[in-house]
Structure formats: C-alpha cells, structure tokens
Amino acid sequence: MAYFRSHVLVSVDPVCVEKGAYKLIDALQDELVKQGLVDEVQVLETSRIGDPETEGIDLMVYPEAVHYTNLTLDDVPYLVEEHFLKGRVAERYIRESEAFTDEELSAPQSKEVRIVLKNIGEIDPLNIEEYIARDGYMALGRVLTEMSPEDTIQEVLKSGLRGRGGAGFPTGLKWRFIRNADGDEKYMICNADEGDPGAFANRRVLEGDPHSVIEGMIIAAYAAGSNKGYIYCRAEYPIAVRTMKTAIEQARNFGLLGDDILGSGFSFELEVRMGAGAFVCGEETALMASIEGKRGEPRPRPPFPAQKGLWEEPSNINNVETYANVPQIILNGADWFADLGYKKSTGTKTFSMAGDVINTGLIEVPFGITLREIIFDVGGGIKEDKKFKAVQTGGPMGGCLPEAFLDLPMDYEALAEAGSILGSGGLVVMDEDTCMVDIARFFMEFTQDESCGKCTPCRVGTRRILEILTGICEGKGKPEDIDTLRNLCDQINENSLCGLGKGAPNPVKSTLEHFLDEYEAHIYEKRCPAKVCKSLIRFEIIDGLCTGCTLCARNCPVDAITGERRQTHVIDPDICIKCGICEQICPYDAIEIK
Amino acid sequence: MPTVKSLDDLKKIREEALKKQQIKETSGKTEVIVGMGTVGIAAGARETLKAILDMIEKDNLSDIIVRQTGNIGLDSYEPIVQVVLPGQEKVTYGKVNPEMVRRIMKEHVLGGEIVKEYQVES
Numbered sequence: 119m120a121y122f123r124s125h126v127l128v129s130v131d132p133v134c135v136e137k138g139a140y141k142l143i144d145a146l147q148d149e150l151v152k153q154g155l156v157d158e159v160q161v162l163e164t165s166r167i168g169d170p171e172t173e174g175i176d177l178m179v180y181p182e183a184v185h186y187t188n189l190t191l192d193d194v195p196y197l198v199e200e201h202f203l204k205g206r207v208a209e210r211y212i213r214e215s216e217a218f219t220d221e222e223l224s225a226p227q228s229k230e231v232r233i234v235l236k237n238i239g240e241i242d243p244l245n246i247e248e249y250i251a252r253d254g255y256m257a258l259g260r261v262l263t264e265m266s267p268e269d270t271i272q273e274v275l276k277s278g279l280r281g282r283g284g285a286g287f288p289t290g291l292k293w294r295f296i297r298n299a300d301g302d303e304k305y306m307i308c309n310a311d312e313g314d315p316g317a318f319a320n321r322r323v324l325e326g327d328p329h330s331v332i333e334g335m336i337i338a339a340y341a342a343g344s345n346k347g348y349i350y351c352r353a354e355y356p357i358a359v360r361t362m363k364t365a366i367e368q369a370r371n372f373g374l375l376g377d378d379i380l381g382s383g384f385s386f387e388l389e390v391r392m393g394a395g396a397f398v399c400g401e402e403t404a405l406m407a408s409i410e411g412k413r414g415e416p417r418p419r420p421p422f423p424a425q426k427g428l429w430e431e432p433s434n435i436n437n438v439e440t441y442a443n444v445p446q447i448i449l450n451g452a453d454w455f456a457d458l459g460y461k462k463s464t465g466t467k468t469f470s471m472a473g474d475v476i477n478t479g480l481i482e483v484p485f486g487i488t489l490r491e492i493i494f495d496v497g498g499g500i501k502e503d504k505k506f507k508a509v510q511t512g513g514p515m516g517g518c519l520p521e522a523f524l525d526l527p528m529d530y531e532a533l534a535e536a537g538s539i540l541g542s543g544g545l546v547v548m549d550e551d552t553c554m555v556d557i558a559r560f561f562m563e564f565t566q567d568e569s570c571g572k573c574t575p576c577r578v579g580t581r582r583i584l585e586i587l588t589g590i591c592e593g594k595g596k597p598e599d600i601d602t603l604r605n606l607c608d609q610i611n612e613n614s615l616c617g618l619g620k621g622a623p624n625p626v627k628s629t630l631e632h633f634l635d636e637y638e639a640h641i642y643e644k645r646c647p648a649k650v651c652k653s654l655i656r657f658e659i660i661d662g663l664c665t666g667c668t669l670c671a672r673n674c675p676v677d678a679i680t681g682e683r684r685q686t687h688v689i690d691p692d693i694c695i696k697c698g699i700c701e702q703i704c705p706y707d708a709i710e711i712k
Numbered sequence: 713m714p715t716v717k718s719l720d721d722l723k724k725i726r727e728e729a730l731k732k733q734q735i736k737e738t739s740g741k742t743e744v745i746v747g748m749g750t751v752g753i754a755a756g757a758r759e760t761l762k763a764i765l766d767m768i769e770k771d772n773l774s775d776i777i778v779r780q781t782g783n784i785g786l787d788s789y790e791p792i793v794q795v796v797l798p799g800q801e802k803v804t805y806g807k808v809n810p811e812m813v814r815r816i817m818k819e820h821v822l823g824g825e826i827v828k829e830y831q832v833e834s
Contacts, residue, residue: 204750204753
C-alpha cells in the first residue's frame with residue numbers, strides 16, 4: 119500500500135464547491151506533481167471543515183492538523199512549496215485548528231451507560247463523515263434494505279422503547295397508530311422544545327450529535343409511512359437550530375434525505391421550525407398549533423395527534439432523546455436495549471443534574487438505578503458535606519421526594535407512584551438549607567407565569583396557589599391555607615386542559631405530603647425552619663462573641679447596626695432588611711439567624 | 713460530494729471516513745522529523761526524506777508520522793533527522809544520508825535503541 123506522509127482534506131461543502139473547491143483540488147494536484155511531491159502527499163475530500171460562509175475554501179493538513187482558510191488558486195504554488203516541500207506552516211493563511219472540546223459533558227462516571235450521549239464530544243457534529251465513521255446511518259441502511267415497516271415497528275416494540283419526553287408511551291405503538299391511520303399526508307414531528315428550567319440534555323444531543331436524531335426520524339417515518347417531518351426547536355437554542363439545519367443539508371447532499379433514499383424508493387423531507395420560547399409549546403397540541411403558525415395553545419384531546427394532528431393529518435410526535443435511541447436499537451438489537459432497563463422501562467435516560475450536588479451536569483444512566491446511586495455515586499454527594507433534604511425530578515412540574523424515596527429503583531411507574539414524574543429528565547438536588555415552602559412557591563411562580571391562560575383552572579388556580587404560598591412565606595399564613603391548597607391542587611390537576619396545568623400542582627402537593635411540618639412551622643409558629651424566608655427570620659448579634667470591631671455597622675447598607683467600639687453591637691429589627699451582609703462578613707461568627 | 717445511492721455506497725463512505733479518522737489520529741505514534749530548511753534541502757534532505765518514506769512503504773510500517781520542520785540552527789549537521797518515540801524525549805541525528813536512515817529506522821524507530829554514533833547534541 120502506498121504510504122503518504124501527509125494528507126490534505128479539502129472541504130467540498132456545497133458552498134465551497136460553489137466557490138471553486140474542485141478547481142482548487144485540481145490545482146493542488148498539479149502543483150504537487152510539478153514539485154515532485156505527488157507520491158508523498160495525498161489530497162482527499164471531506165464534507166465540511168470550517169464555516170464556508172466566512173472561511174471560504176478551506177482545507178486541513180494532517181498530521182500537523184493545520185487549518186488553511188480563504189484559499190484561492192493563486193495561493194496554491196506558495197502553499198505547496200512552503201508547507202509540503204519546506205515543511206513550514208504557510209502563515210499567510212493559517213488559522214489555529216480548534217481542538218474539539220466539550221465543557222458541558224464530563225467523562226462518564228462508573229454507573230453511567232451512554233447510548234444517546236455516546237457520540238457527544240467525540241465527533242464533529244458539523245461533519246457527517248464523522249457520524250458515518252461511527253456506524254452512522256447504517257441502521258437506516260439496514261431498515262431500508264432488510265426490514266419492512268412492520269418489522270421495524272416490531273423491533274422497536276420489542277425493545278420496549280418509551281417516550282423520553284416524559285409520558286412514557288410505547289414508541290412502536292405510536293408509530294403503528296400512524297401507520298394504520300387514514301390521511302393524505304402523515305407527519306413526523308420531533309419535539310425539541312426543551313423548556314424545563316435547568317434541563318439541557320436535548321440541546322446537547324441536537325448540538326453534539328444531530329445526525330442521530332435525523333436518522334431516528336427517517337427510520338420512524340419509514341415505519342409509520344410518513345414522508346414529511348418537522349423538528350420543532352425553541353429559538354433560545356440558536357446553536358442547536360444552526361447545527362440541525364447544517365446537518366439536514368449535509369444529509370440531503372449525501373442523498374440520505376430527499377427522494378428515493380438509498381435506492382429504496384422511500385422518500386422523506388425534513389425541516390426545522392422554531393418556537394418563540396413559550397413553555398406550553400412543549401405540549402404536543404400547542405406545539406402543532408405553533409408549527410401551523412397559530413397561537414401556541416393546547417386543545418382538548420381526543421382527537422389525538424395520531425388521528426388528527428398537524429394540519430388535521432395523522433402526526434407522530436416524539437422527543438429528541440426518543441429518536442436518538444432508535445438507530446442504536448436497530449444496530450444492536452431490541453434484546454440488547456431491553457436488557458439494559460428495569461421492568462417496563464428499558465434502556466437508559468439522560469438527566470440534567472443541578473442544585474446542591476457536587477457533580478452537576480449531564481448524565482445518562484440505565485433505568486432501575488436508584489436516586490441514591492444517581493445523587494451519591496454519579497453526582498458525588500451533597501456539596502459542603504451538608505445533609506440531603508429532597509430531590510425534584512422532571513422539571514417544574516415534578517414532585518419533591520424526601521430521603522425515604524432514595525432507594526426506589528427509577529422507572530416511569532415508580533416515580534409516578536411516588537407523586538413525581540420522570541419528565542424530560544431534570545433533577546434538582548436540595549440540601550438541608552432549602553425551605554420547601556419557598557421551593558414550592560418558586561416553581562409555582564414559573565408555571566403560573568408560563569400558563570397560557572386558555573383554561574380557567576390553570577390560569578386562575580395557579581395564581582391562587584402562588585398568592586397563598588407567598589403569604590405563607592411572608593408570615594401571613596392562615597390555618598385553613600393547607601386545606602385550600604390541597605383542594606386547589608386537586609381541582610387544577612383534574613380540570614386542566616393540558617399537561618402543564620395537570621402537572622403544575624405537583625411541587626405543592628408533594629411538599630405538602632412530605633414536608634407538612636415546614637408548612638405548619640411557617641403558619642402556626644411564624645418560623646422558617648431552613649431560615650430562608652426573609653419575613654420569618656431575624657438577625658441577632660450574640661453577646662460574648664461580638665468584639666465590637668464595628669465591621670458590621672460600617673457595612674450595613676441601611677445603618678441598622680449600632681454600638682460603641684469594643685462593645686457588643688445591636689441590630690434594630692425594624693430597620694434591618696435581612697440582606698445577610700453582616701452575617702457573611704463577621705470575622706467572629708457572632709451573628710445568628712433566628 | 714458523493715451521493716449515497718445504496719447500502720454499498722454507504723459502506724464505502726464509512727470505510728473512507730474511517731481512514732480519514734486514522735489520518736487525524738496522532739497520539740501514540742512515533743514521529744520522524746526531517747529538517748527541510750534551505751540548507752537541509754541543499755545538503756540532500758529530500759533524498760533522506762524519500763529514503764524514510766520508501767522504507768515505511770516497502771516494509772509496510774505503521775503508526776509512524778513523518779513530519780517536516782524548518783531550519784533548527786544546526787546548519788553544519790544537515791540533513792537533520794529527529795525521532796520522537798511516544799512519551800520520550802526528542803533525539804536529533806546529524807548528516808543523515810539514505811544509508812544511515814535504514815539503521816536509524818531499524819534500531820531506533822522500531823527497536824527503541826538510540827543510534828548513539830549518529831546523534832548530535834541539539
């Protein structure tokens with residue numbers, strides 16, 4: 119085999135071709151012949167390197183990994199002589215190649231299993247070849263050449279894959295509904311409207327491994343008999359949108375999207391639609407309304423999207439993570455996937471871990487793992503050696519679970535039974551310094567703000583709950599509040615139109631159940647046990663510890679602290695705004711929160 | 713831009729993509745560096761480089777990267793060849809002609825033993 123000491127990868131992205139990339143390749147080849155280097159240097163094509171709009175025709179030289187940009191034909195003789203003959207990097211065009219790093223995703227912890235995240239940080243998302251080198255689109259190849267749509271549905275059903283958006287509906291079954299539904303056109307929709315605060319797993323997949331989602335969608339479309347798909351992504355994810363658009367274009371150029379894919383006769387088109395960032399547009403009927411250009415509001419179901427969805431046609435909606443699992447299931451087999459999970463929840467789930475845990479960030483673990491393993495083994499435990507208090511799963515509509523639930527094997531059913539949800543995989547860990555009433559109020563503030571206002575229980579009910587919770591936190595709680603809250607929670611849950619309203623009471627309901635004592639302390643004793651609610655705490659200077667150094671008095675923004683030098687100081691509670699500055703700066707720990 | 717028309721096309725693209733990945737992979741490989749400054753070329757560095765490449769090709773050697781470098785300031789010792797085994801210090805050889813290349817490649821690059829008599833202090 120011929121040995122080449124150096125390889126040149128020239129980008130043949132359509133934009134580069136437009137600018138003359140193939141002419142440059144010919145010129146390079148001619149110049150290498152002329153300078154007697156043609157046996158030593160090999161010129162190859164690659165799909166994309168930099169941004170062709172700003173960097174023009176570009177190429178990478180290996181093994182040095184030097185990136186040359188904005189090249190013209192006139193540059194070729196100089197480049198060949200300098201770089202390939204004399205071995206000097208031709209500085210006129212060089213741009214340092216950026217090492218591919220991923221700051222959001224750390225190396226997998228021992229209990230992690232990565233399927234959806236396996237390529238992230240490993241491949242260049244803007245280069246389809248790197249995905250193909252890791253068996254990308256081979257699953258699609260298998261499905262289109264060896265499997266019927268029904269075989270494909272059977273395989274996915276056998277794997278036990280369930281919707282990763284949170285509801286957990288069997289994915290294969292959904293596809294079969296679409297297949298059997300009557301309609302002129304059938305639509306595949308990818309829900310990439312990841313709105314939960316703190317959740318970012320879908321964004322990382324879209325940005326880091328866009329082709330896994332595209333491949334999953336094509337396979338799903340083949341199985342369900344659809345020829346048109348939409349990826350609905352929120353506009354707050356500009357990099358994800360750009361990456362997906364580039365990836366779709368590359369797939370189309372390779373013939374993996376469009377007409378007659380892989381010569382199978384099957385055709386599929388895909389485009390990205392952007393949402394304006396309303397939380398409710400993650401709900402499937404609101405999402406479809408938004409794609410149609412209407413106001414993003416949910417509508418009653420039935421009819422379900424599988425019967426009458428987008429533009430009144432049968433439509434399949436799956437989450438980013440669901441689609442990203444599909445190629446791996448086809449490649450490795452349904453049994454492999456099913457073996458990974460626990461009971462009726464197979465495979466893995468990504469979680470965006472946040473809060474008072476040491477290793478925050480994105481993780482992927484098999485179902486059946488306990489919350490304790492997630493928080494203490496993968497997450498490394500609670501920050502600053504504090505005590506664990508609660509964990510909230512599933513985003514702002516999830517419940518807060520106390521320590522008693524830590525050894526529960528995680529799956530869709532177990533979490534629902536415990537009064538929480540799996541949701542899109544948010545995981546907020548709270549330590550002993552968290553006030554559960556305040557947390558419930560915080561989440562209610564979010565859902566109340568995001569309620570679209572279409573149905574009364576959600577619009578008015580969440581506002582009432584928020585008012586009561588704010589009152590309790592401010593020390594104005596009344597004994598009857600607890601019953602009113604319970605009643606409101608049930609009413610909103612039962613009568614709301616969509617999942618937002620149905621889920622909104624979860625944080626309140628679960629904290630009322632597991633942390634009732636904190637509510638009672640706030641209401642009856644006007645005391646916040648975690649010392650968070652400002653109206654219920656007061657700052658006091660401990661006589662004996664205070665040396666009268668005057669540091670606190672000098673730093674108090676409202677001059678609430680008085681006292682003579684070398685005498686114990688006093689805080690005037692009527693002036694104090696409870697900002698906590700004195701407590702933070704006191705060198706003698708003489709300030710106590712009561 | 714290749715268009716994928718069948719599963720075989722796709723497999724072919726995968727093979728090519730894998731090859732390109734190997735090209736990009738440089739860790740764990742032995743580097744052989746040839747000085748290609750004007751002095752080096754005048755002293756016969758092209759022949760030295762060719763001898764290295766020939767040997768790699770004929771003996772089908774793998775995991776070796778051949779790089780070029782400019783003038784390193786040892787004009788009287790050109791052609792210069794430097795060898796870096798993974799995780800080891802750079803070793804510099806001077807006045808390397810094609811015959812010497814065979815020994816350096818065999819004893820140092822493959823065998824791991826520095827050819828002391830050709831070595832120069834850089």
